[in-house]
Structure formats: structure tokens, C-alpha cells
Amino acid sequence: xxxxxxxxxxxxxxxxxxxxxxxxxxxxxxxxxxxxxxxLKSFEDNVPSVVPGILWVAFAFSATLGLNRIFAVERxxxxxxxxxxxPVDRGVVYLGKMLAATVFMLxxxxxxxxxxxxxxxxxxxxxxxxxxxxxxxGSLGFTTVGTLLSAVAANTRLREILLPLILFPIVLPVLxxxxxxxxxxxxxxxxxxLKLPLAVMSAFTIVFGTxxxxxxxxxxxx
Amino acid sequence: xxxxxxxxxxxxxxxILFLTMTLALYLAMIGAPKEATMGDLQRIFYxxxxxxxxxxxxxxxxxxxxxxxxxxxxxRWDDLALSGAEIxxxxxxxxxxxxxxxxxxxxxxxxxxxxxxxxxxxxxxxxAAYLLIRRYIExxxxxxxxxAVFAIIAFLDAPLVWFSIRWWRDIHPSAMLETGGLSPSMxxxxxxxxxxxxLLLIYLLRRRYYLQVMRSELExxxxxxxxxx
Numbered sequence: 001x002x003x004x005x006x007x008x009x010x011x012x013x014x015x016x017x018x019x020x021x022x023x024x025x026x027x028x029x030x031x032x033x034x035x036x037x038x039x040l041k042s043f044e045d046n047v048p049s050v051v052p053g054i055l056w057v058a059f060a061f062s063a064t065l066g067l068n069r070i071f072a073v074e075r076x077x078x079x080x081x082x083x084x085x086x087p088v089d090r091g092v093v094y095l096g097k098m099l100a101a102t103v104f105m106l107x108x109x110x111x112x113x114x115x116x117x118x119x120x121x122x123x124x125x126x127x128x129x130x131x132x133x134x135x136x137x138g139s140l141g142f143t144t145v146g147t148l149l150s151a152v153a154a155n156t157r158l159r160e161i162l163l164p165l166i167l168f169p170i171v172l173p174v175l176x177x178x179x180x181x182x183x184x185x186x187x188x189x190x191x192x193x194l195k196l197p198l199a200v201m202s203a204f205t206i207v208f209g210t211x212x213x214x215x216x217x218x219x220x221x222x
Numbered sequence: 223x224x225x226x227x228x229x230x231x232x233x234x235x236x237x238i239l240f241l242t243m244t245l246a247l248y249l250a251m252i253g254a255p256k257e258a259t260m261g262d263l264q265r266i267f268y269x270x271x272x273x274x275x276x277x278x279x280x281x282x283x284x285x286x287x288x289x290x291x292x293x294x295x296x297x298r299w300d301d302l303a304l305s306g307a308e309i310x311x312x313x314x315x316x317x318x319x320x321x322x323x324x325x326x327x328x329x330x331x332x333x334x335x336x337x338x339x340x341x342x343x344x345x346x347x348x349x350a351a352y353l354l355i356r357r358y359i360e361x362x363x364x365x366x367x368x369x370a371v372f373a374i375i376a377f378l379d380a381p382l383v384w385f386s387i388r389w390w391r392d393i394h395p396s397a398m399l400e401t402g403g404l405s406p407s408m409x410x411x412x413x414x415x416x417x418x419x420x421l422l423l424i425y426l427l428r429r430r431y432y433l434q435v436m437r438s439e440l441e442x443x444x445x446x447x448x449x450x451x
Contacts, residue, residue: 060388118235124281148371149372155359158358165354166354166355166372169344169348173382200385204382208379215374218368219367
């Protein structure tokens with residue numbers, strides 16, 4: 001656990017000093033919101049029903065940028081050699097990286113969500129704890145498999161370009177459940193319906209967290 | 223080298239495949255009765271379903287071969303995994319082409335986002351992504367490792383994709399098979415065309431696998447020559 005924390009702290013420190021990925025993640029997320037505003041011209045009448053989808057597309061796109069950086073950082077100055085030399089299980093490296101990516105994604109989500117409230121004139125109050133829960137589980141589902149696939153993409157000649165192509169088909173269940181859950185919270189307010197999407201996201205996170213942890217050693221670039 | 227792959231299995235398999243396919247074609251087009259409401263259009267169903275089953279089998283082959291590769295690291299398993307993925311995509315494309323041809327006159331639309339359609343499409347995309355990853359890694363060993371990891375993730379993802387989109391409205395005529403609603407007079411056509419597609423799968427897998435083994439060996443030889451020169 002301490003080892004995981006060491007890797008997580010390293011990544012957080014680098015990020016908070018350079019702010020490379022957070023800046024681009026936030027900016028891109030907000031750009032997506034604005035683009036959607038123009039792309040869906042006539043949606044003023046039913047804003048609440050389209051917001052969950054728009055929100056998660058913005059989250060997913062900005063997360064892809066963040067996930068790409070998570071290994072690009074190591075490639076600079078051959079830092080990956082140092083990472084490989086750490087005498088710990090590869091699963092520990094994975095967990096550290098995954099948690100770092102989750103933290104970045106959650107920070108980006110918080111800011112994008114605030115912008116979303118402003119742009120689409122929404123008010124939330126009691127829903128916030130539920131939203132936070134959905135955001136956390138959804139982000140974990142995204143980053144568990146995203147961190148592994150980011151390492152996979154880093155192995156290829158295309159690098160950053162490949163990640164969204166291989167990531168989006170895989171995370172479809174999470175994306176779908178997250179949109180569904182957000183829709184329930186913002187629109188129908190029938191919180192007992194949340195069980196199913198939350199269960200799908202949790203199952204996804206647990207299955208792919210475990211599998212990625214075990215398979216990570218095969219895809220780490222050497 | 224060529225002799226090694228022209229095995230006796232194929233000389234037996236090839237005529238059997240030919241006969242089964244001819245029989246399947248006959249049964250589906252002429253033997254099976256005309257469907258009451260959909261008419262002759264329904265006949266595409268025999269190939270549609272059989273291709274879907276063959277495609278899923280091919281993806282299962284890819285999954286098992288990838289698992290064994292990770293355990294044993296023998297390049298032959300990677301060759302088999304690649305063959306499985308490629309032929310699986312081929313069959314899934316067949317499914318995705320025959321589906322809309324049938325759906326347009328019956329459902330009045332080419333495509334609808336029902337769970338089964340969406341899952342088939344996503345499945346096809348997952349394995350297209352697998353082939354894409356392979357394309358962009360040069361080192362054979364690295365390519366085998368990384369793509370095996372992706373293959374395992376993709377295969378485990380398939381049931382989750384299916385369950386997560388299940389709560390959507392499904393208009394796909396799946397109940398017909400599950401409840402045994404298919405008329406007994408149509409059953410021979412389905413069974414034979416299922417068998418024909420499974421045989422076709424085996425045949426194609428073998429051919430593709432041998433081709434891949436040769437390609438891998440050629441790659442190794444080329445590397446050796448490059449080192450000498």
C-alpha cells in the first residue's frame with residue numbers, strides 16, 4: 001500500500017507542478033461542452049434529457065487525454081527504465097498509475113460539471129452525493145482498463161492516436177451505465193433504479209481492475 | 223516447407239465442406255418451407271445465425287489461444303490467436319451485412335440500436351481494434367504479448383457489453399430460437415447450415431493459421447538475413 005502511495009504521490013507531484021495533463025483535460029472537456037451546444041441546435045426544450053450524455057462524452061474525451069499522458073510522462077528522459085527498476089510487483093505500479101489517473105479524471109470532472117451547470121442552466125442540491133458516487137465509480141471503471149490500454153497503446157507505433165480507438169469499445173458498458181445513472185439522478189429521481197447501473201459499473205471495475213493488475217507486467221514497455 | 227502444411231486432414235475436410243455447403247444451400251433455399259409472413263426473405267436467417275455462431279466460436283479460439291500464449295510464450299499460439307480474430311471479424315461482418323438486408327423490409331429500418339445489434343457491432347469493433355494494435359507493433363514478441371493482453375480484455379468485455387445494454391428495448395427475434403418456436407420443418411436447414419459454417423470456420427482457420435506460421439517463419443528468416451548483411 002505504501003508503495004502504491006509512493007508512485008501515486010510521484011505522479012501527483014509531477015502533475016501539480018507542471019499541470020500538463022490537467023490543463024489540457026479541463027480545456028478540452030469545456031470545449032466539448034461548447035461544441036455540443038452548437039451541434040445540438042434545438043435542444044433548449046429538453047436540456048435535462050441530453051445533459052447526461054453530453055457530460056459523459058466530455059468526461060470520456062478529457063479522460064482520454066489524461067490517460068495518454070500517464071505513460072507519455074514516463075517516456076520522457078527514459079523514466080520508464082527507473083519505473084521498471086523499482087523492486088516491486090508490476091501490479092503495484094499499475095495501481096499507483098491507475099489511482100493517479102483517477103484523481104486527475106475526478107478533478108477534471110468536478111470542473112467540467114460546474115461549467116456544465118452554468119452553460120445549461122441546471123440547479124442541483126440533494127443530488128450531489130449521488131452524483132459524486134456515480135462519478136467516482138464511473139471514473140474508476142474508466143481508468144482501470146484505461147491505464148492498461150494506455151500502456152498497450154504506448155507499445156505501438158501510433159501511440160496516442162490508438163488509445164481512443166481501443167478504449168471506447170471496451171469501456172462502453174461503463175459509459176452506458178454512467179449516462180443511465182446520471183440520467184436517473186438528474187431526471188427521474190427514482191434512486192432505487194440506480195442499483196443496476198451502479199452494479200454494472202462496479203462489476204466492470206472489479207473484473208478489469210483485477211485482470212489489468214495481473215496482465216500489466218506483459219504490456220509495460222522495456 | 224509447403225509439404226508440411228498440405229496435411230491429409232485438409233484433403234478430407236475440403237470435400238466434406240463442399241458437400242455440406244451445397245446441402246445447406248439447397249435446404250435453406252429450396253428444402254425449407256416459405257415463412258408465413260416474411261416469405262422467402264426469412265431464408266437469409268439460416269446463414270445469418272450460422273455465421274454469428276461461427277464468429278463467436280472464432281473469438282473464443284482467439285481468447286483461448288491468447289491465454290495459452292501468455293502461459294507458454296510459444297509463437298504458434300499467437301499465430302492461432304491472430305487467425306481466430308481475423309476470421310471472427312470476417313464472420314461478424316457477414317452477420318452485420320445479412321442483418322440489415324433482412325431488417326430493412328421487415329423492420330422498415332436498416333439498423334436499430336437493439337442490444338443484439340449493438341453488441342455484435344461492438345464485438346466486431348473490439349476485434350478490429352485487436353487487429354489494429356497488431357499492425358502497429360513491429361517486434362513480434364512484444365506484439366504477441368500486448369495483443370494477447372488485449373484479446374483477454376476484449377473477450378471478458380463482451381458479456382459486460384451485452385448485459386449493460388440489455389435494459390434497452392429488444393426487438394430482435396431471439397425468442398424464436400430460445401423457446402423452440404422455430405418450426406420443425408425449418409430445423410434441418412438451420413442445423414445443416416450451422417454445421418456447414420462450423421466446417422468452413424475450421425477450414426479457414428487451418429488455412430489462415432498455416433499462412434501465419436509461414437509468415438512468422440519468413441519474418442524470422444528476414445531478420446537473420448538482415449543481421450548477416
